[in-house]
Amino acid sequence: MSTERQQEIIDVSLDIISTKGIQGLTIKNLAKRIGISEPAIYRHYDNKISILLAILDYFKTSGELLFGNLDSLATSPLKKIEAIFQGYFNAFRQNPSLVTVIFSEEIFRNEPMLQQKITDIMDKNSAVIKSLVAEGQAKGEIKSDIESKYLTLIIIGSLRMMVKKWQMGDKAFNHREEVENIFKTLEQLIKVNA
Amino acid sequence: MSTERQQEIIDVSLDIISTKGIQGLTIKNLAKRIGISEPAIYRHYDNKISILLAILDYFKTSGELLFGNLDSLATSPLKKIEAIFQGYFNAFRQNPSLVTVIFSEEIFRNEPMLQQKITDIMDKNSAVIKSLVAEGQAKGEIKSDIESKYLTLIIIGSLRMMVKKWQMGDKAFNHREEVENIFKTLEQLIKVNA
DNA sequence: TGGAAGTTAGTAAATATTTACTAACTTTGC
DNA sequence: GCAAAGTTAGTAAATATTTACTAACTTCCA
Numbered sequence: 001m002s003t004e005r006q007q008e009i010i011d012v013s014l015d016i017i018s019t020k021g022i023q024g025l026t027i028k029n030l031a032k033r034i035g036i037s038e039p040a041i042y043r044h045y046d047n048k049i050s051i052l053l054a055i056l057d058y059f060k061t062s063g064e065l066l067f068g069n070l071d072s073l074a075t076s077p078l079k080k081i082e083a084i085f086q087g088y089f090n091a092f093r094q095n096p097s098l099v100t101v102i103f104s105e106e107i108f109r110n111e112p113m114l115q116q117k118i119t120d121i122m123d124k125n126s127a128v129i130k131s132l133v134a135e136g137q138a139k140g141e142i143k144s145d146i147e148s149k150y151l152t153l154i155i156i157g158s159l160r161m162m163v164k165k166w167q168m169g170d171k172a173f174n175h176r177e178e179v180e181n182i183f184k185t186l187e188q189l190i191k192v193n194a
Numbered sequence: 195m196s197t198e199r200q201q202e203i204i205d206v207s208l209d210i211i212s213t214k215g216i217q218g219l220t221i222k223n224l225a226k227r228i229g230i231s232e233p234a235i236y237r238h239y240d241n242k243i244s245i246l247l248a249i250l251d252y253f254k255t256s257g258e259l260l261f262g263n264l265d266s267l268a269t270s271p272l273k274k275i276e277a278i279f280q281g282y283f284n285a286f287r288q289n290p291s292l293v294t295v296i297f298s299e300e301i302f303r304n305e306p307m308l309q310q311k312i313t314d315i316m317d318k319n320s321a322v323i324k325s326l327v328a329e330g331q332a333k334g335e336i337k338s339d340i341e342s343k344y345l346t347l348i349i350i351g352s353l354r355m356m357v358k359k360w361q362m363g364d365k366a367f368n369h370r371e372e373v374e375n376i377f378k379t380l381e382q383l384i385k386v387n388a
Numbered sequence: 389t390g391g392a393a394g395t396t397a398g399t400a401a402a403t404a405t406t407t408a409c410t411a412a413c414t415t416t417g418c
Numbered sequence: 419g420c421a422a423a424g425t426t427a428g429t430a431a432a433t434a435t436t437t438a439c440t441a442a443c444t445t446c447c448a
Contacts, residue, residue: 005393021303027438039440040394048438104300109215119362150379157355158348165347168313185344189383199427221404233406234428242404 002054006044008034010054017055018097022104025051049111052101056117059098062091063121067128077136078191081129082183085159089179092163099167129155142190151190158186196248200238202228204248211249212291216298219245243305246295250311253292256285257315261322271330272385275323276377279353283373286357293361323349336384345384352380 002010012033016025027048031038045051066087073083092099102121108114130152136142142151162182166173196204206227210219221242225232239245260281267277286293302308324346330336336345356376360367 021300023301023303026436028436036393037395038438039396042439043393100300103297106215106294106298107217107300109217146379146382147375150376153355153359153376154348154352154380154383157351157353159351161347161351161354181341182344182347185340186348188340189348220402222402230427231429232404233430236405237427 003044006054009041009044009051010058013051013055014095014097016097017100018095022100022107049113052108052111052114053117055101056114056121059091059101060117060121060124062098063088063125066091067124076141077132077139078141078187081132081136081155082187084129085179085183088159089163089166089175092166093175096167099163103164103167126152126156140192143192146190155186155190158182197238200248203235203238203245204252207245207249208289208291211294212289216294216301243307246302246305246308247311249295250308250315253295254311254315254318256292257282257319260285261318270335271326271333272335272381275326275330275349276381278323279373279377282353283357283369286360287369290361293357297358297361320346320350334386337386340384349380349384352376 009030013025013030016029016033020029027038027041030051031041034041045054066084070080070083073087074080102118105115105118108118130148133142133148133151133155137144137148162179166175166178203224207219207224210223210227214223219242221232221235224245225235228235239248260278264274264277267281268274296312299309299312302312324342327336327342327345327349331338331342356373360369360372
Protein backbone atom coordinates (compact mmCIF):
# COMPACT_ATOMS: atom_id res chain seq x y z
CA MET A 1 0.00 0.00 0.00
CA SER A 2 1.03 3.56 -0.39
CA THR A 3 1.59 6.11 2.36
CA GLU A 4 -0.21 9.42 2.58
CA ARG A 5 2.73 11.33 1.18
CA GLN A 6 3.08 8.87 -1.71
CA GLN A 7 -0.57 9.36 -2.58
CA GLU A 8 -0.09 13.12 -2.38
CA ILE A 9 2.83 12.86 -4.78
CA ILE A 10 0.69 10.96 -7.26
CA ASP A 11 -2.26 13.35 -6.92
CA VAL A 12 -0.13 16.43 -7.39
CA SER A 13 1.71 14.77 -10.28
CA LEU A 14 -1.60 14.14 -12.03
CA ASP A 15 -2.56 17.75 -11.47
CA ILE A 16 0.72 19.05 -12.87
CA ILE A 17 0.42 16.80 -15.91
CA SER A 18 -3.09 18.00 -16.63
CA THR A 19 -1.99 21.63 -16.73
CA LYS A 20 1.60 21.51 -17.96
CA GLY A 21 1.82 18.15 -19.68
CA ILE A 22 4.11 15.28 -18.90
CA GLN A 23 7.13 17.38 -19.71
CA GLY A 24 6.03 19.82 -17.05
CA LEU A 25 6.28 17.09 -14.44
CA THR A 26 9.76 17.69 -13.02
CA ILE A 27 10.96 16.84 -9.55
CA LYS A 28 11.46 20.53 -8.97
CA ASN A 29 7.86 21.44 -9.90
CA LEU A 30 6.54 18.56 -7.91
CA ALA A 31 8.46 19.46 -4.77
CA LYS A 32 7.54 23.11 -5.03
CA ARG A 33 3.84 22.35 -5.42
CA ILE A 34 3.80 19.98 -2.43
CA GLY A 35 5.85 22.37 -0.37
CA ILE A 36 8.87 20.19 0.37
CA SER A 37 12.37 20.09 -1.04
CA GLU A 38 13.39 18.11 -4.10
CA PRO A 39 15.43 15.50 -2.23
CA ALA A 40 12.47 14.87 0.05
CA ILE A 41 10.65 13.39 -2.93
CA TYR A 42 13.26 10.67 -3.07
CA ARG A 43 12.35 9.60 0.45
CA HIS A 44 9.09 8.34 -1.03
CA TYR A 45 9.91 7.21 -4.55
CA ASP A 46 13.22 5.84 -5.80
CA ASN A 47 13.20 7.94 -8.95
CA LYS A 48 11.00 9.70 -11.44
CA ILE A 49 10.20 6.55 -13.39
CA SER A 50 8.75 4.97 -10.24
CA ILE A 51 6.36 7.90 -9.96
CA LEU A 52 5.23 7.49 -13.56
CA LEU A 53 4.86 3.76 -13.07
CA ALA A 54 2.62 4.42 -10.06
CA ILE A 55 0.48 6.70 -12.20
CA LEU A 56 0.14 4.05 -14.89
CA ASP A 57 -0.72 1.50 -12.20
CA TYR A 58 -3.47 3.78 -10.98
CA PHE A 59 -4.85 3.95 -14.50
CA LYS A 60 -4.51 0.21 -15.00
CA THR A 61 -6.36 -0.47 -11.76
CA SER A 62 -9.20 1.88 -12.76
CA GLY A 63 -9.58 -0.09 -15.98
CA GLU A 64 -9.57 -3.44 -14.25
CA LEU A 65 -12.17 -2.19 -11.80
CA LEU A 66 -14.37 -1.12 -14.67
CA PHE A 67 -13.96 -4.46 -16.44
CA GLY A 68 -14.75 -6.29 -13.20
CA ASN A 69 -18.00 -4.40 -12.66
CA LEU A 70 -19.15 -4.86 -16.21
CA ASP A 71 -21.70 -7.56 -15.45
CA SER A 72 -23.44 -5.34 -12.92
CA LEU A 73 -23.56 -2.40 -15.34
CA ALA A 74 -25.04 -4.07 -18.39
CA THR A 75 -26.18 -7.39 -19.72
CA SER A 76 -25.77 -7.44 -23.48
CA PRO A 77 -22.29 -7.27 -25.02
CA LEU A 78 -23.16 -4.07 -26.88
CA LYS A 79 -24.31 -2.40 -23.69
CA LYS A 80 -21.13 -3.54 -22.00
CA ILE A 81 -19.04 -1.92 -24.69
CA GLU A 82 -21.04 1.24 -24.21
CA ALA A 83 -20.42 1.02 -20.45
CA ILE A 84 -16.68 0.87 -21.20
CA PHE A 85 -16.99 3.99 -23.35
CA GLN A 86 -18.82 5.83 -20.58
CA GLY A 87 -16.57 4.46 -17.86
CA TYR A 88 -13.37 5.60 -19.52
CA PHE A 89 -14.86 8.92 -20.34
CA ASN A 90 -15.88 9.50 -16.74
CA ALA A 91 -12.40 8.59 -15.57
CA PHE A 92 -10.93 11.06 -18.05
CA ARG A 93 -13.29 13.81 -17.00
CA GLN A 94 -12.30 13.32 -13.38
CA ASN A 95 -8.61 13.11 -14.22
CA PRO A 96 -7.83 14.77 -17.55
CA SER A 97 -4.17 14.00 -16.97
CA LEU A 98 -4.87 10.33 -17.61
CA VAL A 99 -5.56 11.24 -21.23
CA THR A 100 -2.27 13.03 -21.44
CA VAL A 101 -0.50 9.99 -20.02
CA ILE A 102 -2.20 7.61 -22.42
CA PHE A 103 -1.16 9.69 -25.42
CA SER A 104 2.42 10.11 -24.20
CA GLU A 105 3.88 6.92 -25.55
CA GLU A 106 6.44 8.79 -27.58
CA ILE A 107 7.82 10.37 -24.42
CA PHE A 108 8.22 6.96 -22.82
CA ARG A 109 10.01 5.59 -25.84
CA ASN A 110 13.37 5.12 -24.18
CA GLU A 111 11.96 3.84 -20.90
CA PRO A 112 11.24 0.14 -21.43
CA MET A 113 9.34 -0.28 -18.16
CA LEU A 114 6.91 2.53 -18.98
CA GLN A 115 6.62 1.43 -22.59
CA GLN A 116 5.80 -2.07 -21.45
CA LYS A 117 3.12 -0.97 -19.03
CA ILE A 118 1.38 1.17 -21.65
CA THR A 119 1.44 -1.73 -24.08
CA ASP A 120 -0.02 -4.02 -21.42
CA ILE A 121 -2.89 -1.64 -20.74
CA MET A 122 -3.72 -1.26 -24.44
CA ASP A 123 -3.52 -5.00 -25.05
CA LYS A 124 -5.82 -5.69 -22.13
CA ASN A 125 -8.38 -3.21 -23.45
CA SER A 126 -8.23 -4.74 -26.89
CA ALA A 127 -8.69 -8.23 -25.56
CA VAL A 128 -11.73 -7.31 -23.46
CA ILE A 129 -13.46 -5.49 -26.30
CA LYS A 130 -12.61 -8.19 -28.80
CA SER A 131 -14.16 -10.88 -26.63
CA LEU A 132 -17.27 -8.74 -26.14
CA VAL A 133 -17.53 -8.29 -29.91
CA ALA A 134 -17.17 -12.03 -30.46
CA GLU A 135 -19.80 -12.71 -27.79
CA GLY A 136 -22.15 -10.21 -29.43
CA GLN A 137 -21.65 -11.91 -32.76
CA ALA A 138 -22.32 -15.34 -31.27
CA LYS A 139 -25.54 -14.04 -29.74
CA GLY A 140 -26.65 -12.54 -33.04
CA GLU A 141 -26.51 -9.02 -31.66
CA ILE A 142 -23.53 -7.83 -33.69
CA LYS A 143 -23.03 -8.37 -37.41
CA SER A 144 -21.20 -11.63 -38.01
CA ASP A 145 -20.01 -11.04 -41.54
CA ILE A 146 -17.09 -9.03 -40.18
CA GLU A 147 -13.95 -10.24 -38.43
CA SER A 148 -14.05 -9.29 -34.78
CA LYS A 149 -10.41 -8.21 -35.07
CA TYR A 150 -11.22 -5.38 -37.45
CA LEU A 151 -14.37 -4.38 -35.65
CA THR A 152 -12.38 -4.10 -32.44
CA LEU A 153 -9.83 -1.84 -34.12
CA ILE A 154 -12.60 0.42 -35.38
CA ILE A 155 -14.25 0.59 -31.96
CA ILE A 156 -11.06 1.37 -30.06
CA GLY A 157 -9.93 3.81 -32.73
CA SER A 158 -13.22 5.67 -32.44
CA LEU A 159 -12.97 5.78 -28.66
CA ARG A 160 -9.44 7.15 -28.80
CA MET A 161 -10.34 9.68 -31.46
CA MET A 162 -13.25 10.89 -29.40
CA VAL A 163 -11.06 11.33 -26.34
CA LYS A 164 -8.40 13.07 -28.40
CA LYS A 165 -10.90 15.54 -29.82
CA TRP A 166 -12.21 16.23 -26.36
CA GLN A 167 -8.68 16.73 -25.08
CA MET A 168 -7.84 19.12 -27.88
CA GLY A 169 -10.32 21.39 -26.24
CA ASP A 170 -12.92 21.20 -28.94
CA LYS A 171 -15.30 23.70 -27.38
CA ALA A 172 -18.18 22.32 -29.40
CA PHE A 173 -17.73 19.07 -27.53
CA ASN A 174 -20.58 18.46 -25.11
CA HIS A 175 -19.36 15.48 -23.07
CA ARG A 176 -22.31 13.32 -22.23
CA GLU A 177 -24.24 14.07 -25.39
CA GLU A 178 -21.36 13.50 -27.77
CA VAL A 179 -20.22 10.28 -26.14
CA GLU A 180 -23.75 8.98 -26.47
CA ASN A 181 -24.09 10.11 -30.07
CA ILE A 182 -20.79 8.63 -31.14
CA PHE A 183 -21.63 5.37 -29.50
CA LYS A 184 -25.10 5.36 -31.03
CA THR A 185 -23.54 5.85 -34.45
CA LEU A 186 -21.16 2.99 -33.87
CA GLU A 187 -24.00 0.82 -32.59
CA GLN A 188 -26.15 1.66 -35.60
CA LEU A 189 -23.33 0.53 -37.86
CA ILE A 190 -22.45 -2.76 -36.23
CA LYS A 191 -25.61 -4.14 -34.68
CA VAL A 192 -27.86 -6.60 -36.42
CA ASN A 193 -31.12 -4.97 -37.44
CA ALA A 194 -34.30 -6.45 -36.04
CA MET B 195 12.68 27.22 -51.29
CA SER B 196 15.18 25.35 -49.23
CA THR B 197 18.87 24.95 -49.87
CA GLU B 198 20.62 21.63 -50.27
CA ARG B 199 21.95 21.73 -46.73
CA GLN B 200 18.51 22.58 -45.34
CA GLN B 201 17.05 19.60 -47.15
CA GLU B 202 19.85 17.43 -45.80
CA ILE B 203 19.07 18.60 -42.28
CA ILE B 204 15.42 17.64 -42.73
CA ASP B 205 16.25 14.26 -44.25
CA VAL B 206 18.72 13.36 -41.53
CA SER B 207 16.31 14.63 -38.87
CA LEU B 208 13.59 12.33 -40.19
CA ASP B 209 16.05 9.47 -40.11
CA ILE B 210 17.10 10.18 -36.55
CA ILE B 211 13.46 10.44 -35.45
CA SER B 212 12.58 7.11 -37.02
CA THR B 213 15.28 5.31 -35.06
CA LYS B 214 15.63 7.27 -31.82
CA GLY B 215 12.31 9.09 -31.58
CA ILE B 216 11.72 12.81 -31.44
CA GLN B 217 13.58 13.03 -28.16
CA GLY B 218 16.64 11.59 -29.87
CA LEU B 219 16.66 14.53 -32.26
CA THR B 220 19.18 16.83 -30.62
CA ILE B 221 21.31 19.43 -32.35
CA LYS B 222 24.34 17.44 -31.26
CA ASN B 223 23.11 14.18 -32.83
CA LEU B 224 22.05 16.01 -35.93
CA ALA B 225 25.38 17.80 -36.38
CA LYS B 226 27.35 14.62 -35.74
CA ARG B 227 25.36 12.63 -38.27
CA ILE B 228 25.75 15.29 -40.97
CA GLY B 229 29.38 15.79 -40.14
CA ILE B 230 29.40 19.49 -39.27
CA SER B 231 29.56 21.32 -35.97
CA GLU B 232 26.55 22.13 -33.85
CA PRO B 233 26.64 25.88 -34.43
CA ALA B 234 26.78 25.28 -38.17
CA ILE B 235 23.24 23.96 -37.94
CA TYR B 236 22.17 27.42 -36.85
CA ARG B 237 23.46 28.86 -40.13
CA HIS B 238 20.61 27.04 -41.82
CA TYR B 239 17.80 27.06 -39.28
CA ASP B 240 17.18 29.64 -36.58
CA ASN B 241 16.53 27.07 -33.90
CA LYS B 242 15.31 23.58 -33.25
CA ILE B 243 11.67 24.56 -33.48
CA SER B 244 12.22 25.82 -37.02
CA ILE B 245 13.55 22.41 -37.97
CA LEU B 246 10.49 20.69 -36.53
CA LEU B 247 8.24 23.21 -38.27
CA ALA B 248 9.93 22.38 -41.56
CA ILE B 249 9.27 18.69 -40.95
CA LEU B 250 5.61 19.37 -40.28
CA ASP B 251 5.47 21.50 -43.41
CA TYR B 252 6.85 18.61 -45.37
CA PHE B 253 4.11 16.41 -43.98
CA LYS B 254 1.45 19.02 -44.62
CA THR B 255 2.56 19.40 -48.22
CA SER B 256 2.45 15.63 -48.77
CA GLY B 257 -1.14 15.64 -47.57
CA GLU B 258 -2.15 18.55 -49.76
CA LEU B 259 -0.55 16.85 -52.73
CA LEU B 260 -2.56 13.74 -52.02
CA PHE B 261 -5.78 15.71 -51.67
CA GLY B 262 -5.05 17.55 -54.92
CA ASN B 263 -4.58 14.34 -56.90
CA LEU B 264 -7.69 12.74 -55.51
CA ASP B 265 -9.79 13.22 -58.63
CA SER B 266 -7.25 11.40 -60.76
CA LEU B 267 -7.02 8.50 -58.31
CA ALA B 268 -10.69 7.71 -57.86
CA THR B 269 -14.13 8.83 -58.85
CA SER B 270 -16.59 7.88 -56.13
CA PRO B 271 -16.33 9.48 -52.67
CA LEU B 272 -15.81 6.10 -51.03
CA LYS B 273 -12.97 5.25 -53.39
CA LYS B 274 -11.46 8.63 -52.69
CA ILE B 275 -11.50 7.97 -48.96
CA GLU B 276 -9.83 4.66 -49.63
CA ALA B 277 -7.21 6.46 -51.74
CA ILE B 278 -6.51 8.70 -48.75
CA PHE B 279 -6.05 5.63 -46.54
CA GLN B 280 -3.63 4.09 -49.02
CA GLY B 281 -1.88 7.38 -49.70
CA TYR B 282 -1.14 8.07 -46.07
CA PHE B 283 -0.08 4.55 -45.49
CA ASN B 284 2.38 4.68 -48.36
CA ALA B 285 3.81 7.94 -47.04
CA PHE B 286 4.24 6.36 -43.62
CA ARG B 287 5.90 3.29 -45.06
CA GLN B 288 8.39 5.46 -46.91
CA ASN B 289 8.98 7.71 -43.89
CA PRO B 290 8.11 5.95 -40.65
CA SER B 291 9.28 9.02 -38.79
CA LEU B 292 6.19 10.87 -39.99
CA VAL B 293 4.12 8.59 -37.80
CA THR B 294 6.29 9.40 -34.83
CA VAL B 295 5.87 13.10 -35.52
CA ILE B 296 2.10 12.82 -35.87
CA PHE B 297 1.79 11.05 -32.54
CA SER B 298 4.12 13.48 -30.77
CA GLU B 299 1.62 16.17 -29.92
CA GLU B 300 2.37 15.84 -26.25
CA ILE B 301 6.00 16.72 -26.88
CA PHE B 302 4.96 19.86 -28.76
CA ARG B 303 2.61 20.91 -25.98
CA ASN B 304 4.55 23.93 -24.84
CA GLU B 305 5.45 25.09 -28.32
CA PRO B 306 2.43 26.99 -29.63
CA MET B 307 3.71 27.16 -33.22
CA LEU B 308 4.17 23.39 -33.44
CA GLN B 309 0.91 22.74 -31.65
CA GLN B 310 -0.87 25.02 -34.08
CA LYS B 311 0.58 23.36 -37.14
CA ILE B 312 -0.41 19.89 -35.93
CA THR B 313 -3.92 21.12 -35.23
CA ASP B 314 -4.09 22.66 -38.71
CA ILE B 315 -3.07 19.40 -40.35
CA MET B 316 -5.63 17.40 -38.40
CA ASP B 317 -8.40 19.90 -39.06
CA LYS B 318 -7.64 19.89 -42.76
CA ASN B 319 -7.80 16.09 -42.86
CA SER B 320 -11.09 16.10 -41.02
CA ALA B 321 -12.60 18.69 -43.34
CA VAL B 322 -11.61 16.79 -46.49
CA ILE B 323 -12.97 13.49 -45.24
CA LYS B 324 -16.11 15.07 -43.89
CA SER B 325 -16.91 16.66 -47.23
CA LEU B 326 -16.29 13.35 -48.99
CA VAL B 327 -18.64 11.62 -46.57
CA ALA B 328 -21.31 14.25 -47.15
CA GLU B 329 -20.87 13.91 -50.91
CA GLY B 330 -21.17 10.13 -50.65
CA GLN B 331 -24.36 10.54 -48.66
CA ALA B 332 -25.80 12.97 -51.19
CA LYS B 333 -25.04 10.50 -53.98
CA GLY B 334 -26.68 7.67 -52.07
CA GLU B 335 -23.43 5.78 -51.77
CA ILE B 336 -22.99 6.20 -48.02
CA LYS B 337 -25.70 5.69 -45.41
CA SER B 338 -27.58 8.91 -44.84
CA ASP B 339 -29.18 8.11 -41.49
CA ILE B 340 -25.93 9.05 -39.75
CA GLU B 341 -24.44 12.48 -39.16
CA SER B 342 -21.37 12.95 -41.33
CA LYS B 343 -19.59 14.44 -38.31
CA TYR B 344 -19.68 11.17 -36.37
CA LEU B 345 -18.92 9.05 -39.38
CA THR B 346 -15.86 11.17 -40.04
CA LEU B 347 -14.65 10.71 -36.48
CA ILE B 348 -15.01 6.96 -36.81
CA ILE B 349 -13.16 6.89 -40.12
CA ILE B 350 -10.25 9.01 -38.94
CA GLY B 351 -10.09 7.18 -35.63
CA SER B 352 -9.85 3.87 -37.47
CA LEU B 353 -7.12 5.19 -39.74
CA ARG B 354 -5.10 6.47 -36.79
CA MET B 355 -5.56 3.27 -34.84
CA MET B 356 -4.42 1.23 -37.81
CA VAL B 357 -1.28 3.34 -38.18
CA LYS B 358 -0.62 3.16 -34.45
CA LYS B 359 -0.87 -0.63 -34.43
CA TRP B 360 1.47 -0.81 -37.36
CA GLN B 361 3.90 1.52 -35.63
CA MET B 362 3.83 -0.52 -32.45
CA GLY B 363 5.53 -3.14 -34.52
CA ASP B 364 2.67 -5.55 -34.56
CA LYS B 365 4.53 -8.25 -36.46
CA ALA B 366 1.25 -9.83 -37.52
CA PHE B 367 0.57 -6.69 -39.48
CA ASN B 368 0.83 -7.29 -43.20
CA HIS B 369 0.69 -3.79 -44.68
CA ARG B 370 -1.19 -3.92 -47.92
CA GLU B 371 -3.51 -6.72 -46.91
CA GLU B 372 -4.46 -5.24 -43.55
CA VAL B 373 -5.04 -1.75 -44.89
CA GLU B 374 -7.34 -3.23 -47.49
CA ASN B 375 -9.16 -5.40 -44.98
CA ILE B 376 -9.69 -2.61 -42.52
CA PHE B 377 -10.98 -0.34 -45.21
CA LYS B 378 -13.23 -3.08 -46.58
CA THR B 379 -14.70 -3.53 -43.11
CA LEU B 380 -15.32 0.17 -42.80
CA GLU B 381 -16.83 0.27 -46.28
CA GLN B 382 -19.07 -2.67 -45.50
CA LEU B 383 -20.36 -0.82 -42.45
CA ILE B 384 -21.04 2.56 -43.98
CA LYS B 385 -22.00 1.98 -47.59
CA VAL B 386 -25.56 1.68 -48.77
CA ASN B 387 -26.35 -1.88 -49.82
CA ALA B 388 -27.50 -2.41 -53.36
C1' DT C 389 16.16 7.61 21.61
C1' DG C 390 16.23 6.17 17.24
C1' DG C 391 14.38 6.21 12.84
C1' DA C 392 11.47 8.53 9.49
C1' DA C 393 11.09 12.72 7.07
C1' DG C 394 12.87 16.69 6.30
C1' DT C 395 16.71 20.45 4.87
C1' DT C 396 20.89 22.61 2.65
C1' DA C 397 24.12 22.42 -0.60
C1' DG C 398 25.74 20.50 -3.81
C1' DT C 399 27.10 17.32 -8.50
C1' DA C 400 27.16 15.54 -13.17
C1' DA C 401 25.29 15.43 -17.39
C1' DA C 402 22.62 17.08 -21.11
C1' DT C 403 20.99 20.55 -24.04
C1' DA C 404 20.08 24.59 -26.87
C1' DT C 405 22.20 28.56 -27.96
C1' DT C 406 25.74 32.56 -28.38
C1' DT C 407 30.15 34.61 -29.31
C1' DA C 408 34.18 35.53 -31.72
C1' DC C 409 36.66 34.27 -35.33
C1' DT C 410 38.23 32.24 -40.16
C1' DA C 411 38.45 30.58 -44.94
C1' DA C 412 36.49 30.70 -49.26
C1' DC C 413 33.47 32.55 -52.41
C1' DT C 414 30.73 36.44 -54.77
C1' DT C 415 29.43 40.97 -55.83
C1' DT C 416 30.31 45.68 -56.88
C1' DG C 417 32.40 50.14 -58.04
C1' DC C 418 36.17 52.49 -60.06
C1' DG D 419 39.77 43.81 -64.71
C1' DC D 420 40.51 43.79 -60.19
C1' DA D 421 40.64 45.03 -55.47
C1' DA D 422 37.55 46.31 -51.70
C1' DA D 423 33.51 44.94 -49.47
C1' DG D 424 30.28 41.71 -48.32
C1' DT D 425 28.34 37.05 -47.79
C1' DT D 426 28.18 32.10 -46.73
C1' DA D 427 29.33 28.27 -44.17
C1' DG D 428 32.02 26.71 -41.19
C1' DT D 429 34.88 26.13 -36.38
C1' DA D 430 36.17 26.19 -31.34
C1' DA D 431 34.94 27.56 -27.07
C1' DA D 432 31.97 29.13 -23.73
C1' DT D 433 27.40 30.03 -21.59
C1' DA D 434 22.89 29.54 -19.57
C1' DT D 435 19.76 26.59 -18.07
C1' DT D 436 17.50 22.45 -16.88
C1' DT D 437 17.34 18.06 -14.89
C1' DA D 438 17.63 14.01 -12.06
C1' DC D 439 19.88 12.73 -8.30
C1' DT D 440 23.18 12.44 -3.86
C1' DA D 441 25.62 13.21 0.59
C1' DA D 442 25.57 14.98 4.92
C1' DC D 443 23.35 17.13 8.37
C1' DT D 444 18.95 18.30 11.37
C1' DT D 445 14.38 18.01 13.34
C1' DC D 446 10.66 15.77 15.38
C1' DC D 447 7.72 12.53 17.34
C1' DA D 448 6.07 7.77 19.11
